[in-house]
Amino acid sequence: xxxxxxxxxxxxxxxxxxxxxxxxxxxxxxxxxxxxxxxxxxxxxxxxxxxxxxxxxxxxxxxxxxxxxxxxxxxxxxxxxxxxxxxxxxxxxxxxxxxxxxxxxxxxxxxxxxxxxxxxxxxxxxxxxxxxxxxxxxxxxxxxxxxxxxxxxxxxxxxxxxxxxxxxxxxxxxxxxxxxxxxxxxxxxxxxxxxxxxxxxxxxxxxxxxxxxxxxxxxxxxxxxxxxxxxxxxxxxxxxxxxxxxxxxxxxxxxxxxxxxxxxxxxxxxxxxxxxxxxxxxxxxxxxxxxxxxxxxxxxxxxxxxxxxxxxxxxxxxxxxxxxxxxxxxxxxxxxxxxxxxxxxxxxxxxxxxxxxxxxxxxxxxxxxxxxxxxxxxxxxxxxxxxxxxxxxxxxxxxxxxxxxxxxxxxxxxxxxxxxxxxxxxxxxxxxxxxxxxxxxxxxxxxxxxxxxxxxxxxxxxxxxxxxxxxxxxxxxxxxxxxxxxxxxxxxxxxxx
Amino acid sequence: xxxxxxxxxxxxxxxxxxxxxxxxxxxxxxxxxxxxxxxxxxxxxxxxxxxxxxxxxxxxxxxxxxxxxxxxxxxxxxxxxxxxxxxxxxxxxxxxxxxxxxxxxxxxxxxxxxxxxxxxxxxxxxxxxxxxxxxxxxxxxxxxxxxxxxxxxxxxxxxxxxxxxxxxxxxxxxxxxxxxxxxxxxxxxxxxxxxxxxxxxxxxxxxxxxxxxxxxxxxxxxxxxxxxxxxxxxxxxxxxxxxxxxxxxxxxxxxxxxxxxxxxxxxxxxxxxxxxxxxxxxxxxxxxxxxxxxxxxxxxxxxxxxxxxxxxxxxxxxxxxxxxxxxxxxxxxxxxxx
Numbered sequence: 001x002x003x004x005x006x007x008x009x010x011x012x013x014x015x016x017x018x019x020x021x022x023x024x025x026x027x028x029x030x031x032x033x034x035x036x037x038x039x040x041x042x043x044x045x046x047x048x049x050x051x052x053x054x055x056x057x058x059x060x061x062x063x064x065x066x067x068x069x070x071x072x073x074x075x076x077x078x079x080x081x082x083x084x085x086x087x088x089x090x091x092x093x094x095x096x097x098x099x100x101x102x103x104x105x106x107x108x109x110x111x112x113x114x115x116x117x118x119x120x121x122x123x124x125x126x127x128x129x130x131x132x133x134x135x136x137x138x139x140x141x142x143x144x145x146x147x148x149x150x151x152x153x154x155x156x157x158x159x160x161x162x163x164x165x166x167x168x169x170x171x172x173x174x175x176x177x178x179x180x181x182x183x184x185x186x187x188x189x190x191x192x193x194x195x196x197x198x199x200x201x202x203x204x205x206x207x208x209x210x211x212x213x214x215x216x217x218x219x220x221x222x223x224x225x226x227x228x229x230x231x232x233x234x235x236x237x238x239x240x241x242x243x244x245x246x247x248x249x250x251x252x253x254x255x256x257x258x259x260x261x262x263x264x265x266x267x268x269x270x271x272x273x274x275x276x277x278x279x280x281x282x283x284x285x286x287x288x289x290x291x292x293x294x295x296x297x298x299x300x301x302x303x304x305x306x307x308x309x310x311x312x313x314x315x316x317x318x319x320x321x322x323x324x325x326x327x328x329x330x331x332x333x334x335x336x337x338x339x340x341x342x343x344x345x346x347x348x349x350x351x352x353x354x355x356x357x358x359x360x361x362x363x364x365x366x367x368x369x370x371x372x373x374x375x376x377x378x379x380x381x382x383x384x385x386x387x388x389x390x391x392x393x394x395x396x397x398x399x400x401x402x403x404x405x406x407x408x409x410x411x412x413x414x415x416x417x418x419x420x421x422x423x424x425x426x427x428x429x430x431x432x433x434x435x436x437x438x439x440x441x442x443x444x445x446x447x448x449x450x451x452x453x454x455x456x457x458x459x460x461x462x463x464x465x466x467x468x469x470x471x472x473x474x475x476x477x478x479x480x481x482x483x484x485x486x487x488x489x490x491x492x493x494x495x496x497x
Numbered sequence: 498x499x500x501x502x503x504x505x506x507x508x509x510x511x512x513x514x515x516x517x518x519x520x521x522x523x524x525x526x527x528x529x530x531x532x533x534x535x536x537x538x539x540x541x542x543x544x545x546x547x548x549x550x551x552x553x554x555x556x557x558x559x560x561x562x563x564x565x566x567x568x569x570x571x572x573x574x575x576x577x578x579x580x581x582x583x584x585x586x587x588x589x590x591x592x593x594x595x596x597x598x599x600x601x602x603x604x605x606x607x608x609x610x611x612x613x614x615x616x617x618x619x620x621x622x623x624x625x626x627x628x629x630x631x632x633x634x635x636x637x638x639x640x641x642x643x644x645x646x647x648x649x650x651x652x653x654x655x656x657x658x659x660x661x662x663x664x665x666x667x668x669x670x671x672x673x674x675x676x677x678x679x680x681x682x683x684x685x686x687x688x689x690x691x692x693x694x695x696x697x698x699x700x701x702x703x704x705x706x707x708x709x710x711x712x713x714x715x716x717x718x719x720x721x722x723x724x725x726x727x728x729x730x731x732x733x734x735x736x737x738x739x740x741x742x743x744x745x746x747x748x749x750x751x752x753x754x755x756x757x758x759x760x761x762x763x764x765x766x767x768x769x770x771x772x773x774x775x776x777x778x779x780x781x782x783x784x785x786x787x788x789x790x791x792x793x794x795x796x797x798x799x800x801x802x803x804x805x806x807x808x809x810x811x812x813x814x815x816x817x818x819x820x821x822x823x824x825x826x827x828x829x830x831x832x833x834x835x
């Protein structure tokens with residue numbers, strides 16, 4: 001099945017070259033080679049069926065029919081050895097700490113502006129900078145309680161941070177479900193490795209939420225997840241997390257603010273809510289404070305929040321930290337607040353708001369990736385090397401009209417990983433989104449969402465753009481250099497068919 | 498040892514159940530009603546097809562009335578006669594309309610889709626078993642469903658009925674019997690009362706008007722079909738043997754104390770459910786829905802078939818449906834519209 005496999009000069013996660021697997025992939029490679037594509041396809045169908053019957057789906061907005069889709073699941077696991085993970089874990093812990101210090105600073109003393117580290121106009125020009133949060137004290141000074149940071153690997157095999165998602169990152173439910181399906185479909189292969197468990201994520205998330213409960217809730221806060229509703233693309237995840245934590249899943253219309261406290265409408269009347277894990281953008285939270293046309297939020301919520309009567313997770317205004325024009329300054333933040341060098345580097349970024357960067361960007365549109373600073377999900381992007389002249393001209397106009405709205409980065413040749421395409425394995429580009437919780441202390445979930453660009457040659461991995469996902473195995477620290485135990489061929493057959 | 502004792506003492510196993518979101522209660526209720534409705538639709542369509550095969554020589558007019566009575570039971574307007582060409586196509590037309598038509602709010606397809614949509618919005622309130630069962634049932638209505646239906650309508654409808662009953666069983670066995678469960682029970686029994694009473698009323702009216710023309714064996718088949726439509730034929734036979742006496746069938750379906758498909762049984766369970774919900778939410782007072790169902794329960798408890806007949810069976814059943822409607826509206830006001 002790997003006979004035709006090509007590394008194409010890219011960094012391949014699984015192979016050193018066309019036919020030599022990396023040591024930590026040896027068991028997987030042997031097993032797959034012995035299995036054949038038909039048996040493998042059977043497992044793919046089995047997994048797809050499981051996802052559908054369990055209702056593990058997401059909603060695509062542009063589709064008129066069949067709005068619910070299965071997130072394509074790519075059965076070959078992505079494996080990360082312990083030493084690599086060590087670096088990632090330290091890097092992400094450092095990063096979420098710096099981002100939280102930054103949010104606290106930017107909404108209070110603004111030392112980082114006063115000392116000239118970040119130009120103030122970039123902050124004040126950020127769409128997600130919330131003046132409403134100025135001098136508001138948030139519980140325990142935590143702003144970003146949950147962060148999903150996108151990592152990529154370049155041709156050199158080094159990890160880079162592509163972006164931080166510090167607002168309402170999604171995908172963690174797929175990480176947990178992918179793992180549970182994987183264990184079901186490939187039990188023997190899974191147990192041949194010592195994979196670090198991720199199943200305590202909901203528990204850790206619950207602790208993170210409890211940690212910021214207002215004092216009046218004492219030991220028994222009422223915690224709810226606020227969802228935009230069942231038509232939201234991430235609804236499955238909202239419902240999944242509510243279920244895993246045993247907390248309420250509420251919509252805006254279930255909540256009401258009275259005397260600056262938040263209540264939910266129950267069959268027995270109103271009940272106070274103390275912590276809200278909101279999966280709703282700032283803009284929609286409170287029609288009295290932000291968008292007046294929002295029907296998804298709760299009138300008066302911001303007031304209750306500012307009075308400290310309810311905790312919001314993540315805090316309002318964290319979008320300023322994951323603005324794409326602020327992103328280039330994260331290494332500076334790390335140095336400024338923590339006196340450290342960034343452990344995981346950024347991708348070099350040109351900020352179009354700066355004249356020299358803008359000129360460079362406009363001159364090299366055919367070589368750069370241009371991104372709108374306030375978009376996510378792979379929307380509002382120009383992939384320079386794959387674009388037409390007309391598209392480049394359109395972006396040039398847009399950049400000139402709104403320089404603050406764009407950044408540019410060199411094309412990073414993402415690492416690739418084998419995926420089953422038809423009946424053979426082909427390389428497809430991948431990234432990695434680990435999830436970091438920040439409560440009493442930062443916790444990095446050992447694993448994450450490996451997203452795959454399933455279209456050949458594509459560098460865009462977002463699920464809204466035809467991406468799939470893989471289970472991600474972070475291996476336990478080995479004593480010595482012991483490789484995973486070899487798996488006798490045929491074992492898998494006995495277990496599952 | 499003492500440590501163990503002191504730590505267990507802090508668990509309060511009788512703590513009152515957690516309050517439930519009004520919207521969740523609403524969805525719980527409708528999920529359950531639609532599942533119950535789907536089961537009845539599948540059974541009634543199946544029984545009607547079979548009975549008309551059994552008594553092949555019915556007049557076209559009576560056949561047509563039989564099919565149209567299904568629409569009456571589910572409160573649907575008659576189909577445009579322009580679409581119907583001859584008797585066979587009325588049957589085909591109504592079967593299609595009641596099974597797969599997306600425009601018919603009470604088609605099987607729509608009932609299952611709505612049940613599942615409600616379940617999806619309260620996924621965290623129901624068990625995984627319930628969800629996966631209902632979700633699988635939902636997907637079984639798409640894709641190759643029309644082809645499987647063509648192969649064997651019988652198998653198709655039976656799968657729906659089994660799926661629905663499996664859901665009821667899972668609800669009983671995987672959900673705590675707290676307020677959430679009581680809402681599913683209330684909904685299930687209200688739906689059952691409504692449909693059962695409409696089946697009896699509609700069929701009674703048709704068969705009465707045609708009775709003079711029907712010979713005893715044919716009449717028996719029709720009344721057996723009524724019992725089958727209510728999933729009651731076997732229980733009835735265990736209780737009575739011999740001819741299908743229309744009044745005995747009606748009194749069995751209305752007044753039987755110990756049979757889950759009878760109206761009396763369902764009213765009593767619905768009454769229990771609403772009383773349990775009210776005790777949970779508002780221990781101090783009786784609410785309007787409970788009052789309506791409580792009175793109905795008591796009335797059926799002491800009812801006599803002969804008295805019902807003095808009033809006239811159809812009139813009696815219509816009054817009963819009206820009470821059920823009032824109860825449903827009161828439930829909505831008291832619990833869903835906070």
